[in-house]
Amino acid sequence: MILPSIHFAAKQCHNQWRSSLFRTIVVIHKRQLATSGQSKKKSKTQENESLVQSTTNDQIEVATFKEKAQQAAKDTGYSMIVIAGVAALGGLCYLMLRELYSRETPNGIYKEASKMCLANTDVQDALGTPIMVHTTPQIGSMRINNVRAKMFDEKGHRSMALSFYLTGKERTGVVGVKVQKNISNKFVYDYILVQLDRPWRGRNIIRVHQNLDTSNTTPQTIDI
Structure with missing residues (x-):
């Protein structure tokens, strides 16, 4: 009578150990899945943030280039106006000096x-x-x-x-x-x-x- 009881108790312990091990494996697997999911979400979020940052940088660079181009055009226009003014003033001064000092007038x-x-x-x-x-x-x-x-x-x-x-x-x-x-x-x-x-x-x-x-x-x- 003693041997069957021991066998039964051992069997019960084995079943409990297997059940506990299974639950542990399931918990670990769930944690791994959760960790993997979080990693994927985090990686995707970082990718989205990188994409957004890259797009923003591209937009800033385009805007900066446009501003520089507009400023360069303005500077060129101002320079042409200044050059034209200087040329007109030089021509006027030449005519005045010629009229004042040239004998052939x-x-x-x-x-x-x-x-x-x-x-x-x-x-x-x-x-x-x-x-x-x-x-x-x-x-x-x-x-x-x-x-x-x-x-x-x-x-x-x-x-x-x-x-x-x-x-x-x-x-x-x-x-x-x-x-x-x-x-x-x-x-x-x-x-x-x-x-x-x-x-x-x-x-x-x-x-x-x-x-x-x-x-x-x-x-x-x-x-x-």
């Missing part, structure tokens, strides 16, 4: 001819010193008129005629000047004449300079 011929008139002894004696030079009939006139000049073509040459005024103690005079371009493209004088308001020594016109080749074309009066 009405203002240049006016300055040169006026010096020749003031240095002429007949003009000094006829008008009386000191002599004032002005471009308008009235001294100190507020009218803006630098030099009265007219450009024209004559016998295939570019010519220019201009006039200005002299005022001395005794008389006044109107100066007529005519110049013509030579083969070197420089102005040469045809004549410089001073027409007096009153005769001096029986003369109404003083010849400051006259080209002998054009003596036949010397005007008897000066067009004012």
